[in-house]
Amino acid sequence: MSDTASATLSVERLSVGYPGRKVIDNLSLSPIRGGALTALVGPNAAGKTTLLRGLAGLNRAYGSIRFGGRELVGASATEHAAHVTYMPQALPQRVGLTVFEALLGALKASPHGRASSADRELALETLARLGIEQLAMRALDELSGGQRQMASLAQAIARRPSVLLLDEPTSALDLNHQLRVMKVVQAIARERGIVTILVLHDIALACRWCERIIVLSGGKVFADGSPDEAVTPKMFSGVYGVEARVEHCSRGYLQVMVDDDV
Amino acid sequence: MADSTHASFVIEDYGRLVRKRLAVLAGLCAIVLAGFMADLVTGPSQLAVADAVKGLFFPGELSAPARVIIWDVRLPQALLAVLVGAALSLAGAEMQTILNNPLASPFTLGVSSAASLGAALAIVLGIGLPGIASSWIVSGNAFVFAFGSVLLLQALSRLRGTGPETLVLFGIAMVFTFNALVALIQFVATQEALQQLVFWSMGSLARGNWEKLAVLFAAIVLVTPTAMWSAWKMTALRLGEDRARSFGVDVARLRFVSLLRVSLLAATSVAFVGTIGFVGLVGPHIARLLVGEDHRFFLPASMAAGAAVMSLSSVASKVIVPGAVMPVGIVTALIGVPFFMALIFLRRERI
Numbered sequence: 001m002s003d004t005a006s007a008t009l010s011v012e013r014l015s016v017g018y019p020g021r022k023v024i025d026n027l028s029l030s031p032i033r034g035g036a037l038t039a040l041v042g043p044n045a046a047g048k049t050t051l052l053r054g055l056a057g058l059n060r061a062y063g064s065i066r067f068g069g070r071e072l073v074g075a076s077a078t079e080h081a082a083h084v085t086y087m088p089q090a091l092p093q094r095v096g097l098t099v100f101e102a103l104l105g106a107l108k109a110s111p112h113g114r115a116s117s118a119d120r121e122l123a124l125e126t127l128a129r130l131g132i133e134q135l136a137m138r139a140l141d142e143l144s145g146g147q148r149q150m151a152s153l154a155q156a157i158a159r160r161p162s163v164l165l166l167d168e169p170t171s172a173l174d175l176n177h178q179l180r181v182m183k184v185v186q187a188i189a190r191e192r193g194i195v196t197i198l199v200l201h202d203i204a205l206a207c208r209w210c211e212r213i214i215v216l217s218g219g220k221v222f223a224d225g226s227p228d229e230a231v232t233p234k235m236f237s238g239v240y241g242v243e244a245r246v247e248h249c250s251r252g253y254l255q256v257m258v259d260d261d262v
Numbered sequence: 263m264a265d266s267t268h269a270s271f272v273i274e275d276y277g278r279l280v281r282k283r284l285a286v287l288a289g290l291c292a293i294v295l296a297g298f299m300a301d302l303v304t305g306p307s308q309l310a311v312a313d314a315v316k317g318l319f320f321p322g323e324l325s326a327p328a329r330v331i332i333w334d335v336r337l338p339q340a341l342l343a344v345l346v347g348a349a350l351s352l353a354g355a356e357m358q359t360i361l362n363n364p365l366a367s368p369f370t371l372g373v374s375s376a377a378s379l380g381a382a383l384a385i386v387l388g389i390g391l392p393g394i395a396s397s398w399i400v401s402g403n404a405f406v407f408a409f410g411s412v413l414l415l416q417a418l419s420r421l422r423g424t425g426p427e428t429l430v431l432f433g434i435a436m437v438f439t440f441n442a443l444v445a446l447i448q449f450v451a452t453q454e455a456l457q458q459l460v461f462w463s464m465g466s467l468a469r470g471n472w473e474k475l476a477v478l479f480a481a482i483v484l485v486t487p488t489a490m491w492s493a494w495k496m497t498a499l500r501l502g503e504d505r506a507r508s509f510g511v512d513v514a515r516l517r518f519v520s521l522l523r524v525s526l527l528a529a530t531s532v533a534f535v536g537t538i539g540f541v542g543l544v545g546p547h548i549a550r551l552l553v554g555e556d557h558r559f560f561l562p563a564s565m566a567a568g569a570a571v572m573s574l575s576s577v578a579s580k581v582i583v584p585g586a587v588m589p590v591g592i593v594t595a596l597i598g599v600p601f602f603m604a605l606i607f608l609r610r611e612r613i
Binding site for chain 2: 053056057058077078080081082084085086087088090091092094095096097098100101102104105106108109110120121124127133136137139152155156159
């Protein structure tokens with residue numbers, strides 16, 4: 001659909017961390033293609049969020065992050081923001097904004113050439129797409145955790161990034177909303193050819209919706225590939241320290257059953 | 263996709279919300295104007311209300327003493343109340359946003375204490391900046407110290423390269439440091455100097471004159487447009503620092519420039535009127551309760567709310583004790599706190 005459809009994100013010898021502590025050290029990934037979902041899974045403290053923050057330009061990164069011929073390591077915040085949008089896990093608290101106002105704030109935070117009326121249309125279109133236009137005039141503070149997570153996702157999607165990084169976008173959502181979010185995110189990724197990386201804890205959800213699963217453990221890639229390749233009993237014992245069966249259900253999706261710790 | 267009827271409702275509802283917020287802003291401005299007029303017609307000298315109003319528009323028709331009272335005493339003081347209230351409240355609003363802390367204000371983060379230290383040095387020890395006229399030495403010192411305190415805050419926070427929490431802690435540490443130093447100076451001060459210093463610290467609009475007004479007005483005119491220019495960035499920052507950065511806001515730069523504005527506004531204000539702290543904390547909160555945190559409305563509403571609180575406090579300072587003018591700093595806190603508490607409780611009931 002757009003010229004970004006063919007653009008891929010490649011990561012080479014990437015190191016990201018905090019002052020005095022490298023979390024991700026010398027990590028390389030084969031190019032991540034746009035148009036499909038990529039899951040980033042792994043145990044707590046595996047470096048999933050740090051990797052996303054490095055890709056988003058929020059933490060100092062060393063090495064190379066190339067997107068569509070552009071080097072993003074060392075790029076300005078403005079250039080980064082023009083391509084990449086990161087949805088943090090933490091939701092804003094005690095904010096005196098309505099859902100619609102917050103969404104306009106997300107759109108107008110950095111200069112762009114759109115008219116205000118176009119921004120309002122874009123904001124509305126995004127809410128409608130996520131099926132939460134009835135929340136538009138509600139104050140963010142009045143919403144439930146799940147509703148706030150939907151509003152937060154709307155802010156990220158509305159900016160129409162070429163690379164969308166979502167840190168646990170479904171953690172506060174019920175089953176119906178999880179499904180709705182994964183469907184919408186997948187559809188948008190396909191339409192716009194967006195490179196979409198999601199941190200997920202629910203591995204069955206990752207298997208169901210993502211084309212590629214990257215398993216991170218201790219800041220290193222433990223497994224990387226299609227759900228069938230990456231999600232194996234060996235991975236569960238090696239990364240999570242649990243004994244688990246991985247089986248195809250009657251519809252062909254991978255199902256995970258955790259039996260015991262190893 | 264949802265039906266377009268619902269869709270158009272959202273845009274219409276938002277338009278209505280914007281109009282409502284503009285109306286609230288206009289209402290606040292009307293209260294400022296009313297407070298200003300009330301400030302103008304009250305005072306220890308027995309001057310008829312009609313005369314006071316007439317003197318404003320037709321100074322030639324007034325007797326000479328009445329003209330002096332209006333033009334050299336009441337008008338500068340009333341204008342100073344409006345400008346100081348607006349400046350301190352805008353400073354507080356920006357601080358609360360960029361430090362993500364509802365308790366941030368020039369008063370709570372050491373700006374006023376620094377100004378007091380500067381004033382104490384001038385009043386008690388006669389230490390002033392070289393080349394400053396003696397009539398400006400107290401204000402000059404207060405300004406330099408207040409301005410310097412915010413710069414120090416900037417420098418310290420850069421040194422550690424840390425976030426807003428550290429800045430707030432540094433600010434609080436500075437309050438205690440400066441207060442201790444002021445106490446030290448008070449300890450060695452003469453009776454007379456001590457009295458002068460205490461009076462200065464209480465905050466008074468009686469120090470207003472046209473020169474000071476012009477300086478403060480210039481500071482506000484210089485600063486307000488740049489603050490409004492950053493309104494969307496600050497709105498985005500309310501959604502969280504990571505999110506704002508990912509939206510392309512250079513948060514470190516925004517914080518730096520914003521603190522420069524804060525230091526200019528707060529330093530100029532406290533240099534001229536002494537420590538009137540409360541308004542910088544409460545003005546933004548009143549604005550937030552009334553118009554929310556879309557900074558296009560929040561910043562001007564904070565200014566108007568601060569100006570209204572100062573004007574009404576100035577009126578109260580003249581009518582509480584008939585025939586005497588209480589220091590306005592005391593009144594602002596005494597009248598403002600119950601009003602503020604009431605607003606918070608009313609708000610809670612509504613939710």
